[in-house]
Amino acid sequence: MSDAWQTDRLDLTGYLERLGLPAEPPSRAALDALHGAHVRTFTFDNIDVLLDQHPGVGLDALSDKFVQRGRGGYCFEHATVFAAALDRLGYDVERRLGRVGDPATGDVQGRTHMTVEVRLDGERLLCDPGFGMSLLRPAVLADGAVSDQSGWTYRVVRADLGWGLQRLRESGWEHTHTVEELPVLPVDVVMGHHYTSTFPGSHFRTSLMLTRHDQGRHVALTATTLTVRRPGETTEHRALAPGELADWLHALAVPLDAKEEARLLNRVARL
Numbered sequence: 001m002s003d004a005w006q007t008d009r010l011d012l013t014g015y016l017e018r019l020g021l022p023a024e025p026p027s028r029a030a031l032d033a034l035h036g037a038h039v040r041t042f043t044f045d046n047i048d049v050l051l052d053q054h055p056g057v058g059l060d061a062l063s064d065k066f067v068q069r070g071r072g073g074y075c076f077e078h079a080t081v082f083a084a085a086l087d088r089l090g091y092d093v094e095r096r097l098g099r100v101g102d103p104a105t106g107d108v109q110g111r112t113h114m115t116v117e118v119r120l121d122g123e124r125l126l127c128d129p130g131f132g133m134s135l136l137r138p139a140v141l142a143d144g145a146v147s148d149q150s151g152w153t154y155r156v157v158r159a160d161l162g163w164g165l166q167r168l169r170e171s172g173w174e175h176t177h178t179v180e181e182l183p184v185l186p187v188d189v190v191m192g193h194h195y196t197s198t199f200p201g202s203h204f205r206t207s208l209m210l211t212r213h214d215q216g217r218h219v220a221l222t223a224t225t226l227t228v229r230r231p232g233e234t235t236e237h238r239a240l241a242p243g244e245l246a247d248w249l250h251a252l253a254v255p256l257d258a259k260e261e262a263r264l265l266n267r268v269a270r271l
Contacts, residue, residue, distance in 0.1 A: 004186055005095075007084040009059035014067040015085055026091045026120060032137040034089075035127055038082055039134045043072035043254055045210040049197045050267050051260065057193045059084055070255045072212075074204065076193040078130025079114040086127075092119040097188060098162065098179035108178070112196050114189060115179050117141065126156065126163065126179065132211045133167065133176070133218060133229075150216075151231020208245075208268050212252050221248055223268045 016023055019037035024030040048054040048071075055061035057076045065071045066081050079095065086093045094117040101108035116127040118138065125138035136149045143158040153168040162180040166173040196204050203209075211220040220227040221240070226248070228236040240248075246265060249256065256264065 005080075005084060005087070006059050006186075007087045009063060010081065010084040010088065011063045011067045012085060012088045015063075015081070018067055018070065023089060026089060028120060030089075031086075031091070031118060031120065031125070031127075034085070035082075035129060035135065035137050038078070038129045039136060040213045042066060042070070042078065042129075043210060043212045043252060044074060044078070044130060044132050044134065045072050045254070046074055046204040046208065047071075047210070047254070047256070047260075047264060048073065049204045050208060051263055054193075054197050057189050072254075073130075074196070074209075075112075075114045075130030076189050076196075079116050079127075080189065082127060082129045083116045086116065086118060093117070094119075095184040095189070096162070096179045096181065097184050097192065098177050100177045102175035103159070103164075103178060104175065110192075110195070111180065111188075112192050113177050113179075114184075114192070117179075126165065128165065131176070132209060132220060134211075134213065135165075136213065139165065152218075152229075207271060208264075210248075210252070210254070214252065219248070219252060221245065223271045 019041055021033055021037055055065055057080055059080065062077055062081050065073065083093050083095050096115045096117050097111040098113045098115060099108045099111055100113050114130060118125045118127055124141035126141050127138045128135045135154065139145065139147045139154055139156050141156055141163050145156045147154050155166045155173060157164045157166060159178045162178055164178045165176050167176055196202050208221065208223045211218065216230060218229040224240055226238055226240055245268065249261060
């Protein structure tokens with residue numbers, strides 16, 4: 001399956017240099033370090049979707065975008081890059097698709113979220129580098145398994161066809177998404193990406209989403225709002241002041257050239 005995913009097209013050396021990590025044999029410590037470095041290095045965002053310049057989910061394009069330019073993206077991109085790197089480093093990897101939302105309320109989406117499962121030392125681990133509020137390190141896939149993510153608490157629960165991931169919030173456990181155990185082929189990722197990036201009603205087409213784990217906090221921006229989460233503290237959520245979005249693009253070190261930034265700010269103003 002590695003050949004089908006064309007993992008050789010990822011610039012692995014450049015990727016590891018971006019993360020500031022050496023190539024190491026598979027281990028839980030090395031995997032934790034890779035996951036944490038990835039989500040701190042690359043933003044979760046839909047910028048290229050809004051700018052109608054998305055390069056697709058092939059590894060040639062993603063290697064150029066992530067490794068050469070230092071840009072981020074959304075789940076299909078993050079998981080494809082991360083899985084390719086792990087594959088090349090010798091990990092036992094499965095790509096997985098899932099549904100965002102809580103099945104208990106019926107508020108669920110199509111299979112438009114992508115994650116990575118790793119089997120290591122007798123454990124199954126959920127890697128989720130491409131979610132808006134991403135895990136900082138892998139979570140054990142076992143019913144009721146709780147993991148501390150640098151002060152944020154998550155829990156895995158058994159669900160129909162797979163596993164649910166929940167985050168502990170002030171009001172209790174919030175079901176973020178459900179990852180299914182069905183086989184995933186490269187064409188499934190292409191189709192999911194095509195829908196989320198082109199369907200007029202897709203929320204990736206209708207609103208800015210930009211998040212980053214940054215210096216003990218998680219920052220999330222939309223076209224009009226700022227949300228800052230810090231472990232153990234009250235969440236800050238407020239409207240953006242006029243012109244503040246540009247300041248945050250710079251503060252979060254989003255690597256856009258001047259023309260891209262101007263186009264993005266113009267596009268966001270029209271949302």
